[in-house]
Amino acid sequence: MGWIKRNLFIVVGSLVTLALLGAGGFYIYKDWSRNSEASDKLNEIYNTLKDLQQKQPAPGNEKTDNTKTAKEQDKQLREWVASTGNYFQPIPSIPAAGITGETFAGALRRTIDVLQHEADDAGVTLPPKYDFSFSAQRPLVKFAEGSVELLAVQLGEVKAIAETVFSARVNAFDSIQRVRVSTDDMAGSQADYIDEHPVTNDLAVITPYVITFRCFTPELSRVVSAFSASSNTFLIRAINVQPAAASVAAPGDAAAMPGMPGAMPMPGRFGENGMMPPVAPAQPAQPATGKGGLQTVLKEQLLRISLEVGLVKLTPKS
Secondary structure (H helix, E strand, O other): OHHHHHOHHHHHHHHHHHHHHHHHHHHHHHHHHHHHHHHHHHHHHHHHHHHHHHOOOOOEOOOOEHHHHHHHHHHHHHHHHHHHHHHOOOOOOOOOOOOOHHHHHHHHHHHHHHHHHHHHHOOOEOOOOOOOOOOOOOOOOOOOOOOHHHHHHHHHHHHHHHHHHHHOOOOEEEEEEEOOOOHHHHHOOHHHEOOOOOEEOOOEEEEEEEEEEEEOHHHHHHHHHHHHHOOOEEEEEEEEEEEOOOOOOOOOOHHHOOOOOOOOOOOOOOOOOOOOOOOOOOOOOOOOOOOOOOOOOOOOOOEEEEEEEEEEEEOOOO
């Protein structure tokens, strides 16, 4: 104890030194642990980068920055999508605002009258008193609940489609068919509708229509061109072409099926024993002798066209 008292300053200094050494060792150990964790993370990042460099496409290197290129291309793609919005302009509904049962009923009658006059001015023949697929709605003033807005949209689209066909000056406009959107449609002529539904995806809604008209091939090409040049996006899904004068026998037509129950008798065809009499062998047809001039290779004839069209409308979030 005497020695400690005589060397008190040395003892206190030694204790302080030991404490500082312990604290320093603790901080060194703590920093070493932190550095070890940082080293592990750095190795992990390095391995991830190495894996990315080996993939195709790679992020790039000091000469080629694929990440920057991808961002630039993404920007260009977004600008292109924004610019294409001009080609997906919605068709205004009829009426465009303040849609009620009364306003729609008046607009429907006026629109049908306008279309009939436009067809007459274009030289396009319509069926008698044709209502452009709204035969169920034309005599009504009150409509099924919640259907007036949908019918107004369809009326605008039907008008745009009919006017596009009229602009090609086809010979006759036979019909336009649309999807059912109202319970009132169940009471109308079933020839006004198609058994399809609009198709919806993340970008757009495609509403189908079927148009039937008669024309020659030049008018058909003008119809297709008119749809392609429209400010509204129409997709021609199918074209069915057949001669307008072609007559197809209805199923069960007795006149076309001799020998079946209910068939019309054909006197003089069979003998008394019920067997067909011998028939002279057919002579090969002789080619017609021309009278001079150019030979007719292809003769234009009136066609009956059934056109399936899809109207593309962007969804609001697009």
